[in-house]
Amino acid sequence: MRISRDKLNKLAHTVADTLAEIDACDFLEDRNTIRQEARKALEKLLTEETRIDAAARQKIASQRKIIIEGSQEWDILYRKYYNDEVKKLGL
Numbered sequence: 001m002r003i004s005r006d007k008l009n010k011l012a013h014t015v016a017d018t019l020a021e022i023d024a025c026d027f028l029e030d031r032n033t034i035r036q037e038a039r040k041a042l043e044k045l046l047t048e049e050t051r052i053d054a055a056a057r058q059k060i061a062s063q064r065k066i067i068i069e070g071s072q073e074w075d076i077l078y079r080k081y082y083n084d085e086v087k088k089l090g091l
Contacts, residue, residue, distance in 0.1 A: 003046060012039035048089065056081035 015038040059081045
């Protein structure tokens with residue numbers, strides 16, 4: 001899923017703000033550095049999700065039989081292949 005840079009920054013701000021409100025959480029760096037690292041982590045996760053999605057779709061497309069996206073069979077295969085790709089990453 002593509003998320004705009006503004007939305008990604010908003011999510012990173014929310015993560016940093018939420019962590020700052022937790023009493024048991026102390027920052028060793030300033031809040032801006034925490035926000036930037038949160039943004040990098042979110043970008044990495046979204047990149048991996050995009051790669052996993054593409055791999056699952058490719059596996060479905062490589063089937064001998066044409067499987068129409070949105071059909072029950074497509075949904076079942078997509079979930080299976082998506083979960084297989086996630087397991088490969090150890091997530």
